[in-house]
Each structure stands twice: as C-alpha cells, then as structure tokens.
Amino acid sequence: MTELPRITRRGALLGAAAVLAAPAISHAQSDVVRIGHLTPRTGFLGPLGEFAVQAAQLAAEEVNAAGGINGRKLEMLYEDSVNPQTASAKAERYIQRDKVSCIVGEINSASALAIGQVVQRERALFINTGANSDALRGSDCRKTMFHVEGQNSMYVKAVGRALVEKGLIKGKKAYALTADYAFGHDLLKVAKRFIDQNGGSIANEDLVPTDLTDFSPFLLKLRQARPDVVVVNLAGAQITNFLKQYSEYGLRFPVAGFGFDTALAWGAGKGNFLGTWPTMWHHLIDNPEAKKFTAEFRKRFGKPPENQAWGDYNAVKIIAKSMNDMKSTDPMQVVAHLEKGAKFDVLKGRESYFRARDHQLMTPMYAITALPPEKQTDPYDIFTSSGPIPGPDESLEAIASTPEEAACTFPS
Template sequence: MTRDISRRSMLKGAAAVGAAGALPMLPFAAEAADEILVGGLHDLSGFLDFAGIPMNRIMLMAIEEINAKGGLLGKKVRGVVYDPQSNMSMYSQFATQLALKDKATVVMGGITSASRETIRPIFHRFKTLYFYNTLYEGGVCDRNEISLGTTPAQTVEKLVPYTMGLWGKKVYTIAADYNYGQITAAWVKRYVEQNGGEVVSTDFFPLDVTNFGPTISKIQSAKPDMVMSVLVGSGHLGFYNQWAAAGMKNEIPIASTTFGAGGAEIEIIKPEVANGIISCYGYYPTVDTPENKAWVQQVKKRYPEKTPLLTELSAFTWEGMMIWADAVRSAGSMDRMKLLEVMESGKTYTMPSGKVSIDPKTHHAIRDVYIADLKDKQFVIKKKFSQVQPADTQLVCDLEKTPNANKHYEISLE
C-alpha cells in the first residue's frame, strides 16, 4: 500500500507544496530573543495591492539595510509581514496579533484612513509604536502614532494657488465619496476661496463608479478654468480616459491631489491621457538631491526586476524605518517612551524627500513638498516648498498639552 503513490495523491502533494509556496510571507512563530521584530501591515492583495506591495517591499529593503549595518543594539531586525487583503476585520485581527502574540516593537502600515482608524486604537491600547506613512486628510492626534504622510495643509494649500495662477479662478472639484475625499474637497474649497477663486461645483463619487459621462457633460456646461480631481482608486481612473476620449484633454486642465500618489496610475493611464496633470506630494522619484539619487539607485539595485513604484507612500515607509532605527540607536533602548522622546526632540533627518522632522505637537512630519507636472510617465518638478508644517492637524492637536490623546479629529472648516 505504501508504495502505491497514485497520480491523485501526487497531485494533492504538489498542490499543497504550491499553496505553501504561494505564502512565503507568513511569519514564523519563533520568538528569538536576539531579534527585534518590526510589523508590516500593508494590503498585499485586494484593491489597494498596487500601493501596498511597493510599501512592503521597501520596508523589507530597509530592514535588510539596517541589518547590513550591524542591526540595532547588537540584534538583528526581522520583519513580520501580514497581508490584511484590504479587509478591515483582518486589519484588526493582525494588528492585535502583532501587538500581543508577536510583540512587535514597531508597526508600519495602514493605507486608507479606514484601515488606520481600525489599527491605530489597537496599537494605542497595547502600547505598540505605530508609523502611518500614507498621505491622508489630517487630524490624527495620538502620541503613539508617527504620521509621515502629507496632509491637505501641506499639499492642497500649495497646489490650489499654483494651479489657479496658471489656469484661472473657476474650479470644479470631483472627489471620492468617503472621508478622505469629503474632507479634502472641503480643503480645496477653502483654499480656492482664500485665493479669491470660486468652486463652481463639487461632485462626489462612490469608489465603484466607473462611468463619468454625465459628469463630463456637467463640467463642460459649468465651464471651469480647471478641474481638481480628488478621485481615488482604480474605478475612478476611468474618468481620465473618458475625459480624454471626449476630447477635453486640451480644453480644461486637471490638477489632482491623488493622481500618481499610489504610482500605478502613471502605468495604467497612457501618457497621452495623463500628460499635464499637476500634482503636489511630499516625494517624487525625480527629486533632485544626491540623497534621493542614491536612494533610487539603491532600490533599483535591490529590486532590479519589477522595481517597486517609488511614491510618497513607499518613500515614507523607508523614512519611517530609518527614523525609528535612528531613535533606537540614539536612545540605546527599545523602550517605547524613550524612542518617542528622541523623535519628539525636533531632530532633523536628511531623507530622499528632503529635510524631515517630527512636529512634537502633532507627531506629523514637517517636510518639503513639491509640485510636479506629469510628462511621459515622469514627474517634472516645477516648484519646491521647504519645511511645510502640518498646519491642519496643528489646529486641533497639541500632544505636549494632551499626551494621552487618542482621537482622529475631523477638522472643522466652518
């Protein structure tokens, strides 16, 4: 009997091996005392995988880099990676697991604001240091979280006057219908009005809308000088194609707070459609500094094939790792409070994106932001703004006064 290996059982075995091979990221349960564990919670599948996969690969690259330089406090750093699959219940499950079972010393991750608000309170409760490295609508007030992404006061505030100066004062906003889109659209309106312009209309779209025909007609009848796109996700990418197909490409220009943020947009949307869209982020691969050139080369060397898309999201994930590693070295300890004190001390870090420091009041980054024009899949940087404060979150949050805050404020614009 034992010799009788049927074709079916062979196939079963092969399938099992295949299934195991497909899950190389599963963490090992070992709790070696000579290792420092870093948790990674990025969407590696599901509708945000295009953003999550590069973030995860850059995080792993940063871990290798730290280990190549001798690790931290004489220990090796090891990444514990879970794939929450763009699913909020898996986010909360894995966050709890990272905090309690794996006892990760720090966690990088969360992409949408929804996922962040799922895991942030968990890390707050279990006192696990947390880095959120995505651009978002601002307003998180939590001493346990370091938010490295840009907020509307850093980007929209620059993008609106710049594009209004180029194109004119009548703005038509189209935005994704969830908290990021709603709040960012409100910021757009505020900045347009502050600059003496007018938002003629703001239309919101659920993430699954793919047909923008009526909207394109409405925009044409409103005759704005420019369109501000706060659209999010793959479904909304249809807008740009339909806009170009209607021949509007050279009629009304588009600025966007999101296009190219995840990186995949510039690969999916053809240059003849995407050229000329102006955006504003804290990082572009074309930032012209020796640090950035060296970093881009480093990424290409580490991932010569399928090089991860370098965007604010992936670049800031690397920055998060480096800022954390620096804090561990300076504090000479893994103690969370000591690390926070180092990061709150107002240190300035020289990063691929420029000079970065952590605002002690909000735990958001004070950083350089850039305005870029998209040309043939390349972001041509038009203007740089140095050391921009997260002024929106500063309106509502002062962690020096309320160190125990644990809240995401919706910043009121009334």
Template sequence: MSTKDKFTRRTLLKTAGGLALVSGISAPSILRAQSADVIRIGHLTPRTGFLGPLGEYAVMAADLAVEEINAAGGMMGRKVELLKEDSVNPQTASTKAERMIERDKVACIIGEISSASCLTIAQVASRNKTLFINTGGNSDALRGKDCQRYMFHVESQNSMYVKTVGRSFLQEGLVKGKKWYSLTADYAFGHDLLRVAKRFMEGNGGQFAGDDLVPTDATDFSAYLLKIRDSKPDLVVINLAGNQITNFLKQYAEFGLTYPVGGFGFDTALAWAAGKGNFVGTWPVVWHHLIDTPGSKAFVGAFTKKYNKPPENQAWGDYVATKIVAQAINELKSAESPKIIAHFEKGAKFDLLKTRPGYFRASDHQLMHEMYAVKALPAAQVKNQWDIFSSSGPVPGPNEDLEIIAATKEENSCTFPS
C-alpha cells in the same frame, strides 16, 4: 505537559503580570523587551482592492529598507524581521494589528494607506502602548480630533498637499474668481480632503461649480464626465484615491475634455498606469524618483536594481519610515516605544532623501518635510513610461519654514488622549 511545567508557565505569566502592575507597563511589553535574537517590525498595508497597486510598492520598499538595515548591522546589533500583512479594510487592519502586537511581539507597526484603517490601527497601538508610523493615510483628522500619542505620520496631511499644489494653481490664475468641479472619494480621506480644499478655495476667492462623492468601487466615470462637460469649470479637481485616478484619467482622455485638471492627492504609480498621453494636470506629491539629491539617487538606483522599475512616492514613505525607526532605535539603544516617542517629540532630525532633513512636529506628530508640485509633460515630450512630468522645486522653499504648508493649530487642533 507535566504539572510542574504548567505551574512554571503560570508562575512566569503571573510574575510578568505582577511586574506590569508595579511598573505601569503591560506584560507584552516585558516579553517583547526580553527577546534578544531579533527585532520584529510589523508592516500593514492594503495589497488588494483599489489601494492595492500602492500597497505593493510599499511592501517592496519596506523589504529593501530591511535588507539594507540588516546589511549595516541591524538594530542594536540584532537582525530585523519584517512581518507583512494585507490590511484589507479597517476591521481587518485592527485585528491584524492586535495579533502582530500580542502574538508576534513586534516593536512597532509601519504602513497603511487608508485613513480609516490608520485610525483603527492607531487605536490598537495606543491601547497596547506600541508605536505606529502611518506612511500613507492623509486625513487631517488623524492629526487633529483623532490624533493618538502612539501614532506618527511620515505621510503628509491633506493640508500640506492642498497648500503645496495650491501655490501652483495661484500662479496659474486658477483660483480667484474661478469655478472648480471636484470628484471626491467617498470615504474618510476624501471627505477630509474636500473640506480642506474648500477652505483653501474660499480663502482665495474662488468657488465650486459642483462636487460629487464617488464610491470607492466605482470604475465608470461617464455620468460624472457629462456633468463636468455641462458645468464648463475652470479647473477639474480630482480628490480620488488609488486606481480610481488611473481610470478617471483614461476616461477623461477618451471623452476629449480639455478643461485644466488638477488634484490634491496623488501617487505617481497611478499616473504611470494611465499611459502616455492620458496623464494630464498639476498635482502635489511627497516625493518622486526624479529628485536630484544623493539620497534619492541611491534609493532609486537600489530599488530599480532589485525590482526593474523605479520607486514611486508610496515606496518612499515606507522606505524612509523603516529607516527612521532603525536610526532611532540605534541612537537610543532601545526599541521601547515610549523612549522612541520621546525622542521624536524632542525634534530628532532624519535624512529624508531631500534637500534638508525633516522632523516630527511635537504638537500633532506630523513629519515636517518638503513636498513638490508636478506637472504632466505634453505627450510629445514623454520619452519613457516613468519620466512623464516636470517638477517644481521643493515646497516650502529653502528660505521658508517647513511648517508653512502644514495645518495651523487653528485649522486642525490635536489634543493627545491622556
């Protein structure tokens, strides 16, 4: 490399840095804006470990969304490239997010399932003024004390899950004067979910007969099942995550326990993996493949054609998040994160494949949308490995405000860092 070349490159970098100081934006932001050929989107999600089965659905859905976006003309007429990485754990997620932003110049990052990893990605995104859309982390804290201006949430918060399925528990007489026994995943998501579940239970006249924290690498639930049997609860509450739910359901069936089962966090892929006759109970879900709307039918058809199986709820999250980003960029004719954030905060509406559009709540960046409570079908009524539950109608109902199931400011307050 010649001295002239070195000088030219240094001059360019110094110029970019000087412009950044004058304008208040970072040099990486300027360099990203100068990329005219493609728009790069970063996709981070766990593809190994106990959340890996869900991460694989997320990747498949994001790939499908990008294919459809490019077939329709891309973003601002540019081809979209999806850069995909296994986030593994919070530390790795942070490192890979940094690399995607600084080296690969992504316009935004989409994905994740672990609430702990969501927080580390959000911190990197905020430092670099880059949009991050969380598609799988449920913790209320991410929308409360840990909220970040550059983080938005397509995935529902724990409060939305609890209030959605809580309606079913109330209707079934499983709350007031009843005893619950809960098993909770021992990490950020589980701790937060248990706190929200206890708030709901205590507010509706019930109590916990017991609650156990379960390590995320636990696969044998025998000791917990014996404790459940001894306590004789009115409802067994599953606040587990990933393939732990599958393992628990299989072992619950093997033990022959008949106490009603419910959960406050759920993914349909985990119920499918449990097998016919093992899936029981009532659960909340952000979306499922049996929703009877034109948008959902089209998504299910395209996904099934490409992958020979229907999508589950995690697939929905990454698919619609990618489509939301494309819609925003094309409407704004800009991929700059501050402009997209302002657009979201002004109440932009998005088709979520449900009965009505959704929007991001400006106060905490939570997507406001309908949810569902699903109930396992008796084994004799299960006709295939996918259609294993019946579903409630949309929650909230058609005449209710979408925000009725979300945490109130008193329950979970967010103040964005300046």
C-alpha cells in the same frame, strides 16, 4: 557533607507543570526586533501597497546589512490590511501575539484611525506612511502615532501655490470629484477652505464610490458644466481610471489634483497623464541620496520607486535609527525621542523632523505638472517638477496645518 534534597515523583511533576505553565521564551525571538508592516495590498489602493511592501523590504535589508537594531536582526512581518475592521484585528494580533516593536504602513485613512485606536490602547508605536486625513493629526491624533505621510493640508497648500501662479484659483469656478470615504471627505473640506481663501469657488461637486470603474456619468456632467478647472480629490485606482477616461472623452478643462501618488499616473498609460498634482517625493529628485535609493529600487524591482515607496522606506529607516540612537525598542522612549525634534535624512537634501504637537513629519513637498502627451516618451518620466515646497529659506511648517485648522490634544 550536605545532603542533597530528595526529589519525589510528585515534586518532579509539579516542577514540570510549572515549567510548562511559564511563558515560552524563544531564543530566536530574543535575537530579533520585529516590525509589523500593515497596508492594503488588494482593492483600489492595492497598486500603492505593492510599492510600500517592496520599499519596506529594501529598507529592512539595508538596516540588517548595517548591523540591525542594537545588534539584533530586524524581522519584518507583512499583512494586507484590506479594510478598517481587518486593520484593527491584525494590528492587535501584531502587538499581542507577534510582539512587534512597531507597526509601519497603511494608506486608507479610516484604517489608520482604527490602528491608531489599537496602539493607543496597547501603548504601542505606529508610523503612518500613507493616510492623509488632517483629522488623524487633529481630533483623532494619538500619542503613539506618527505620520511620515503628508497631511491633506500640506498636499493642498503645496499644489495650491502652483495653481495660484497658473491663474487657476482666483475668480475661477471648480468642479470637484471626491472619493467617498474618510480621506476624500477630509480632502474636500481642506480644498474648499484653500480655494475660498484664495478667491475661487467650488460650483459643482460629486462623491465617487471607491469601487467605481466607469466615470462616464461624471465626465458627461463635466462636459455640460464647463468648469474653469476640474478638482480631483480621488484616490488609488480611481485616479488611474479617471485619467484614462478623461483623455478618451477628449475633455480639455484644466485638471488639478489635491491628492496624488505617481504610480497612478504611470498606470494611466502613455499620453493620458495631465494636470498639476502634489507629491511627497518623486524619482527625479536630484540629490545623491535620492538617486541612490532610486537606482537600488529600480535594480531590485525593475521600476523606479514612487512616493508611497518613499514613505515606507523612510519609516523603517527612521524607526531603526531612533531605536539604535536610544539603544532601546521601548515605544514610549522612541516617542519621547521623536517629540524632541530628532532629525532625519529623508532623501530630499533637507533634514526633516516630527512636529511635537501633532506628530506630523515636517518635510518639503513638490508640485508636478504633466508633460504634453507628445513629450511623454518615457513611461515613468512624464512630468516636470517644482522645486521643494516650502523653499529652502522657508520654515518647513509653512504648508502644514495651523492649530486652528487641525487641533490635536493627545488622549490619555
């Protein structure tokens, strides 16, 4: 009979110390896949962040009801990104402490850049759902950062088609009001390029602080300048405040927005929404998948989803489907899967895919035009919409940036 080894008190203490020193592995952690949701929930972008969080919650519930991710429950973590510095710190904490499999969200382009720098360093995955800057798909692109949100070039070219048809570009002089931060500066650059290429010009331009609430000085300047069209490159609550005050001043110059979220028009109040604007998606799109999403969201939250909700909902669904298809949560495997042209139903009746060279989702957009005030009887159904842009017979890349407009070389 073999004698069992004798366990001394010193050996027992060393063994216990080894156990205590070993990394703690929670059984619960092994049963879940974590996604960290990070987006502004306060400040001038806060109204959009609320839609983003609600939509991500709904998507996660649907993923779990369908079996989760590789048989594991999807657990969502939520944080307010506030500003670029906070976004960077919270992204790092999500990855290092919370061991998330992916970060989803953001609206502020400067914050998205900060998160992109973190995920590049940590070799983690980030799906941007609300930051538009072309630079994020160009000079600031990252190998593990993908974009469900459209880029500024897509927004400008989508609404630009409608404006050309309305005769508001060629031979016209525009007055541009632009949000004074990364998104606005990039959008103005893209808008100027489009207007110049189509025979128009920006005769006047002003940068608007993101915390401004009183547009009186700018509205007085508009009245004096008498432009052919007012070009709105604002963001978040800026747009809501501008629309309210523009109506109050009784100005009648045509308004065209090059960046937009439908919730901001809803917030302006009855009869105050005007002009033509671009959007990634809207709640009046008529296909079975879009109608189902709209009905579920409205039932749950008492209002229809808007385009920011569309972005975060689809980002969570895309990640879950990709990880299930790959049978892996490894970020680099998911990156390879997305770069190979995996296609996704994103509630538009036409499948979308990520372009390999810059990780931008190739998907149709829409140009919406405000109904006359007397016809805005419903607080949400206050516009008419173009068909999908690009059209069904066009390449999805028809409105995206060209390599010359935004060149991406993924840093190592």
